[in-house]
Amino acid sequence: MQHVFGPVPSRRLGQSLGIDPVVPKTCNWNCVYCQLGRSTPLVAERREYVPAEAIVAEVAERLQHYRGRIDWVTFVGSGETTLHSRLGWMIRRVKALSDMPVAVITNGSLLYLPAVREELAAADAVLPTLDAGTADLYRKINRPWPEPDFATYIQGLVDFRQGYRGHYWLEVMLVRGMNDTEEALRALAAQIERIRPDKVHLTLPERPPAEPWVQPPDEEGLMRALAILGKVAEVVHPASGAFDLSGYDDPAQAVLAVLARHPMRESELTAALARWGGDAVQRTLAALQRSGQVRVLERYGQRFWTLAQARYAE
Ligand code: SF4
Incomplete structure (x- = not known):
């Protein structure tokens, strides 16, 4: 990472x-x-x-x-x-x-x-x-x-x-x-x-x-x-x-780098990764979720994306 x-x-x-x-x-x-x-x-x-x-x-x-x-x-x-x-x-x-x-x-x-x-x-x-x-x-x-x-x-x-x-x-x-x-x-x-x-x-x-x-x-x-x-x-x-993630070559790398330090709302992630296009962001999040690297957490009535390894009380 x-x-x-x-x-x-x-x-x-x-x-x-x-x-x-x-x-x-x-x-x-x-x-x-x-x-x-x-x-x-x-x-x-x-x-x-x-x-x-x-x-x-x-x-x-x-x-x-x-x-x-x-x-x-x-x-x-x-x-x-x-x-x-x-x-x-x-x-x-x-x-x-x-x-x-x-x-x-x-x-x-x-x-x-x-x-x-x-x-x-x-x-x-x-x-x-x-x-x-x-x-x-x-x-x-x-x-x-x-x-x-x-x-x-x-x-x-x-x-x-x-x-x-x-x-x-x-x-x-x-x-x-x-x-x-x-x-x-x-x-x-x-x-x-x-x-x-x-x-x-x-x-x-x-x-x-x-x-x-x-x-x-x-x-x-x-x-x-x-x-x-x-x-x-x-x-x-x-x-x-906005988060500026233009320094990354790959959306998966960008998502993992930022989520390790900042859980993010999906809308924030989509905006930060806009240059790859909304579909690419959705595909990236789905692939990272399938491979067990990220997950969704509900708090304050909102959906946040976090690293899967982060431990929150449910
Ligand atoms: S546990 Fe407290 S001090 Fe440690 S990283 Fe989290 S907020 Fe910061």
Whole structure:
């Protein structure tokens, strides 16, 4: 499977060329809302899941193809980016390839390690997750590997701020009945005050969550979140632009590359693969489904295509 995907549209990062440094699904958290399904088992070891040289060579090729059409190059993907042990080397190499800014999306759990903080310092933007202001809610929403504990994870986020000169944007996923209560939001606000990010982005689950009961906050919950966090936070709705999959020679390859990182509605897939024609897209999806590589998942009353190996609670 290829490790560079998109560009995908992003509200925060414009057209973003994605770099996936791990393989599905490699994560030390098992968030209830994860669009990639459950993390079974949890993986906490830092190692070179994919040869770093191969990833950088692929990035170089894609940067040529998409020259002038992307805004950011973003490490993000089918698990936790900082579990790749040569992430820092890759960030520096990718920055040397072009003048595109480089972002890293991470759950932030390993920022307590000085080596990880040093590696991420080379990025132009770091976007860690903070969904809970208490240890109890952290366990319930993110279902993390036991280490680090909550206090150590938060301290890592605080410590990174001290030395980091790039954009530091926290991401909070709001889940109805979990972190949209007054108590949970006040606890979150207190942690955010300690961490002092440049921005806080509130996001809502809109792709299929690992657990079927996960819902975005209702109007009242969202209003409460804005009232309590509104001074520092803004709601980021999903971007509406098209996925640009023109860099692929083959529709099956394009479908597999994008679904490993983004479950998609059929209409999104058809639009992204328009150059092959609607019939070709349908034939490709049917063939990939027959061969057991992709499947359809119903969530929020909609049909999403995902990798067949992704594990969602039914
Ligand atoms: S949302 Fe991110 S941190 Fe949470 S389980 Fe999924 S990949 Fe891991």
